[in-house]
Amino acid sequence: MSSAPFAERRSVAPLELFFDLIFVFAIGQLAEHLHAELSWRGAAETAVMLVAVLSTWALTSFDATFLGVDRAGTRRLVLVVMGLGLFMNAQITAAFTDRPWAFAVPLVTILLLTDITAAVSAQTTILRQHYLRVTAWAVVSIPLWLIGAAVDQESRLVWWAAAAVVDMAGVWLTHPLPRNVLSSQHLVFDAEHMVERIRLFIILQLGETVLTLGTAISAAPIDAPTVVTGLGVFVALVCLCASYFSGGEDILSRHVSATADRLRPVRRAVSGQYSTLAGLVILAVGAELAISHPTGQGSIQLGLLLFGGPILYVLTQAWWYYISTRQAWSARLVACLVCAAAGVAACWLPPLASVLILDTILVVLVLVLKRVHRRILMTMATDDA
Structure with missing residues (x-):
C-alpha cells in the first residue's frame, strides 16, 4: 500500500494538449535541419536544439501540473510559453546560420518566465524552494545560450552544447544544489495527470512523424x-x-500508482522523452532517404538513421522498464541488438529491403511484447487483489 500523498486527480486540459502541439511541431523542423546538414556536426546541432525544445516542454508541463492549469495565472503562463515556443521552434532550421537570436531569445525568456513564476506562485514551501533551485540552474545556462547566439557559427555549437547539457542535466537530476535537493517521496503530485500528458505527447510525436513521412x-x-x-x-x-500502447502504458500507470515516490517514475519517463523524440527525428530522416531512393544503394548513413532511430526509441523504453519495474525490458533489448546488426547490413542492401527487415523486427517485437505486457498486468492485478 503506497504511503505517498495523493493530489486531486485532474484530467488533461484542452489547453495542455494545444500546448503540446506547439512543441511536436519541432519534430518536422528538427528533421528538416538534420536532413539538410547530414553530418556529425549537423547531428550535434540537431541534438542541441532538441534538448532546448524538450527542456522547455518539460519545465512548463511540470509547472502546469504543480501549479494547476485550472488557475488563471497558470493558463496565462502556458499561453505565453506557447507563443514564444511557436516562434522559437519556427527558427530551428536557421538557428545555426542567420537567426541565432530569434531562437535564443524566446528560449531564455521561457526559462526565466517558467522558473520565476513557479518560484513566486507555488503553493507550498517545498515547491517554492525547488523552483528557486531551478532558477539557479537557469542562471548558469542562460548566459551560455546568449553567448552562443553572439559568437560566430563555428563557435556557437560549443556554447549551445554546454547550455543544453546544463538544461538536460537539470531536468534529469531535478535541479539539485549542494546540500539542497528535492525530496519528492512525500510531495503532493498529480502523477496520473502527468502520465496522461506523457501518453498524449507520445501520440502527438508519432503523429507529427507521420506528417513528415507524408511530405516525403x-x-x-x-x-x-x-x-x-x-x-x-x-x-x-x-x-x-504499439510497443508502448499494447499494454505498456497500463504498466506505467499501475507502477506509478503503487510506488511510494510517485514523482520519481514520472520524472524518469519525462527524461526519456529526449531520446524518444531523437529516435523519431532520426527515423524520419532515414525514411526520407529511403523513400527518395528505394532501390538505390545502401549506405552507412541510411543504416544509422533507419535503424538507429528505432533503437533509440525502443532502448529508452527498455531503460525505463528496467529501472522502474525490472520487467518487460529484455525483449526490447534483444530487438535493439537485432536492429543494430540489420543497420550494418543496410550499408549494402537497397533501402526498400532495409525497410522490410525493420518491419519484420518490429512486428515480432510487438507480438512478443503483447504477451509480456499481458502477463505482467495479470501479475500486478493478482498482487493488488
Whole structure:
C-alpha cells in the first residue's frame, strides 16, 4: 500500500494538449535541419536544439501540473510559453546560420518566465524552494545560450552544447544544489495527470512523424518501390506506437500508482522523452532517404538513421522498464541488438529491403511484447487483489 500523498486527480486540459502541439511541431523542423546538414556536426546541432525544445516542454508541463492549469495565472503562463515556443521552434532550421537570436531569445525568456513564476506562485514551501533551485540552474545556462547566439557559427555549437547539457542535466537530476535537493517521496503530485500528458505527447510525436513521412511520399515519384517503402515506414511507426500502447502504458500507470515516490517514475519517463523524440527525428530522416531512393544503394548513413532511430526509441523504453519495474525490458533489448546488426547490413542492401527487415523486427517485437505486457498486468492485478 503506497504511503505517498495523493493530489486531486485532474484530467488533461484542452489547453495542455494545444500546448503540446506547439512543441511536436519541432519534430518536422528538427528533421528538416538534420536532413539538410547530414553530418556529425549537423547531428550535434540537431541534438542541441532538441534538448532546448524538450527542456522547455518539460519545465512548463511540470509547472502546469504543480501549479494547476485550472488557475488563471497558470493558463496565462502556458499561453505565453506557447507563443514564444511557436516562434522559437519556427527558427530551428536557421538557428545555426542567420537567426541565432530569434531562437535564443524566446528560449531564455521561457526559462526565466517558467522558473520565476513557479518560484513566486507555488503553493507550498517545498515547491517554492525547488523552483528557486531551478532558477539557479537557469542562471548558469542562460548566459551560455546568449553567448552562443553572439559568437560566430563555428563557435556557437560549443556554447549551445554546454547550455543544453546544463538544461538536460537539470531536468534529469531535478535541479539539485549542494546540500539542497528535492525530496519528492512525500510531495503532493498529480502523477496520473502527468502520465496522461506523457501518453498524449507520445501520440502527438508519432503523429507529427507521420506528417513528415507524408511530405516525403508526396515529393517522391509514384511507383511501386516508393509506395512499398512508404507503407513499410508507416508500418514501422505503427509498431513503435504499439510497443508502448499494447499494454505498456497500463504498466506505467499501475507502477506509478503503487510506488511510494510517485514523482520519481514520472520524472524518469519525462527524461526519456529526449531520446524518444531523437529516435523519431532520426527515423524520419532515414525514411526520407529511403523513400527518395528505394532501390538505390545502401549506405552507412541510411543504416544509422533507419535503424538507429528505432533503437533509440525502443532502448529508452527498455531503460525505463528496467529501472522502474525490472520487467518487460529484455525483449526490447534483444530487438535493439537485432536492429543494430540489420543497420550494418543496410550499408549494402537497397533501402526498400532495409525497410522490410525493420518491419519484420518490429512486428515480432510487438507480438512478443503483447504477451509480456499481458502477463505482467495479470501479475500486478493478482498482487493488488
